[in-house]
Amino acid sequence: MLGIDIENSKRFADWSKRELxxxxxxxxxxxxxxxxNSIEHFCGFYCVKEALVxxxxxxxxxxKKVEVLHTNSGxxxxxQTSVEYLLKGTNYKKVEISISHSGDFAIAVALLN
Ligand SMILES: CC(C)(COP(=O)(O)OP(=O)(O)OC[C@H]1O[C@@H](n2cnc3c(N)ncnc32)[C@H](O)[C@@H]1OP(=O)(O)O)[C@@H](O)C(=O)NCCC(=O)NCCS
Known part of the structure; x- marks a missing residue:
């Protein structure tokens, strides 16, 4: 199963650390x-979470229970904790994600297998 989300990173511009x-x-x-350009990266992570929904x-x-990590190559x-949380009670075994940003926008895709 597939999910996708695109968001404008400006929505995070005024967020305090507490809100984030x-x-x-x-x-x-x-x-x-x-x-x-930290808001671009926050926006990409947010898109991942929405794509998973x-x-x-x-x-x-x-x-907050879904955490994006990065390999050494980025x-x-x-x-693993996120994967267990998300896939509990489903028949899926694996989650793959991909993120991109350009200008004010970020996009992410989530693929469940
Ligand atoms: C990795 C790469 C493709 C990212 O593309 P980009 O246009 O710079 O950046 P984008 O905004 O589309 O994507 C950024 C996101 O890509 C993801 N990403 C970074 N490295 C990645 C990798 N090795 N594999 C998969 N995804 C990667 C990250 O999620 C990153 O966002 P985040 O840091 O907020 O999590 C690019 O930086 C790169 O290394 N290209 C090299 C290609 C090249 O030189 N080819 C030679 C042609 S002759």
């Missing part, structure tokens, strides 16, 4: 904060 921490994990905040057709997903993936 309601949705994003400490690791995601640390990662995005390394970049000058669509792929799973489940609006009860708690975004490829995004979900933490």
């Amino acid at each position: 921490s309601r949705i994003f994990t400490a690791g995601e905040i640390e990662y995005a904060s390394r970049f000058e 669509k792929a799973l057709d489940n609006k009860q997903i708690e975004y 490829k995004p993936y979900l933490s």
Whole structure:
């Protein structure tokens, strides 16, 4: 199953650290904060979480329980804890994600197998 989401990163421009921490994990905040254009990265992570809602057709997903990590080459993936949380009670075994940003927009795709 597939899910996709696109968002304007400007929506995160005025968010305080406290607001960000309601949705994003400490690791995601640390990662995005390394970049000058951190809102683009936050926006990409947000798109991943929304794409997962669509792929799973489940609006009860708690975004804070979904963590985007990166390989050494920069490829995004979900933490093992996130995968267990998301796939519990489903027949899916694997989640793949992909993120892109351009200008004010970020987009993400989530694929469940
Ligand atoms: C990795 C690469 C494709 C990303 O493309 P980009 O247009 O720079 O950036 P985008 O905005 O589309 O994508 C950024 C996202 O890609 C993802 N990404 C980064 N490295 C990745 C990788 N190795 N594999 C998969 N996804 C990757 C990340 O999720 C990143 O967002 P995040 O840091 O917020 O999580 C690009 O930087 C790259 O390395 N291209 C090299 C291609 C090349 O030199 N080819 C030689 C041709 S002769």
